[in-house]
Amino acid sequence: TLFGLAGRTALVTGASSGIGRHMAKTLAQAGATVIAAARRADKLQTLVDEIKASGAQAYAVSLDVTNAESVKICFDQIEALGRVADIIVSNAGTTVAKPALDQTEQDWDEVIDTNLKGCWMVDTEAARRLVKHKKKGSIINISSILGERVAGAVVAYATSKAGVIQFTKALALEFARYGIRVNAILPGYVVTDLNSDFLASEAGKKLEARVPFRRFCQMEDLDGPLLLLASDAGQAMTGTTLPVDWGHL
Numbered sequence: 001t002l003f004g005l006a007g008r009t010a011l012v013t014g015a016s017s018g019i020g021r022h023m024a025k026t027l028a029q030a031g032a033t034v035i036a037a038a039r040r041a042d043k044l045q046t047l048v049d050e051i052k053a054s055g056a057q058a059y060a061v062s063l064d065v066t067n068a069e070s071v072k073i074c075f076d077q078i079e080a081l082g083r084v085a086d087i088i089v090s091n092a093g094t095t096v097a098k099p100a101l102d103q104t105e106q107d108w109d110e111v112i113d114t115n116l117k118g119c120w121m122v123d124t125e126a127a128r129r130l131v132k133h134k135k136k137g138s139i140i141n142i143s144s145i146l147g148e149r150v151a152g153a154v155v156a157y158a159t160s161k162a163g164v165i166q167f168t169k170a171l172a173l174e175f176a177r178y179g180i181r182v183n184a185i186l187p188g189y190v191v192t193d194l195n196s197d198f199l200a201s202e203a204g205k206k207l208e209a210r211v212p213f214r215r216f217c218q219m220e221d222l223d224g225p226l227l228l229l230a231s232d233a234g235q236a237m238t239g240t241t242l243p244v245d246w247g248h249l
């Protein structure tokens with residue numbers, strides 16, 4: 001079927017919570033075997049059990065995207081399972097919400113290393129394995145609308161996400177020769193366990209009033225764009241950076 005993923009192997013980084021966890025389930029439901037990767041092994045195992053209970057295939061693999069050795073070991077483990085990840089969702093991310101003058105060098109490094117360098121390490125290692133096994137693939141980077149539009153107290157985060165946008169375009173150009181597509185999704189504010197209290201607060205309500213459709217995204221709103229980019233339905237799409245945000249903030 002047009003949006004189906006039967007026979008595909010999807011690596012999702014940052015699958016232990018929030019958007020990554022949800023996307024892992026969506027990809028499994030569409031027929032992909034899911035490799036759920038992050039640092040918290042217990043949370044990954046719970047997700048894998050849930051996916052298996054639904055009748056799909058999934059594996060948990062430990063991964064710290066800021067550590068080159070860990071990235072390599074993650075892909076070695078996928079190969080040891082007899083698989084090659086041909087859908088890669090680079091979703092692992094973090095943020096430090098502080099005014100620019102309060103952000104420390106450590107804050108800056110943590111955000112840039114996770115969101116931008118982590119994306120680079122995962123995407124390039126994924127491509128190396130695809131080329132080695134002569135397979136085509138689809139890489140989907142999770143940037144943010146804050147990579148285009150700016151809010152307060154997110155200087156490192158916004159910079160990292162803007163970097164992911166240009167990185168996606170540059171990589172797409174180079175990887176076309178290998179049959180590897182590279183696209184990005186730029187979510188607006190997405191309601192997750194971590195931010196639901198804030199988004200429901202007075203400050204959150206003010207933000208919501210600035211969204212043209214006057215609403216935040218639910219994780220399900222990302223399902224269609226994700227499956228479009230992951231599946232053959234989006235086979236002619238590469239280097240695109242898709243906002244999914246109910247209208248620009």
Ligand code: NDP
Nearest residue numbers: 014016017018019038039040064065092093144187189190
């Ligand atoms: P969460 O904090 O719920 O999830 C972040 C995930 O990233 C966790 O699974 C965490 O797992 C993982 N992670 C963090 N650091 C690392 C690391 N060094 N190595 C491997 N995994 C790591 O956040 P969200 O689900 O909200 O965010 C997911 C992505 O979506 C991020 O890139 C975020 O920037 C982006 N986004 C989110 C929006 C929102 O409104 N929620 C809006 C726009 C973009 P663990 O700690 O187990 O390693």
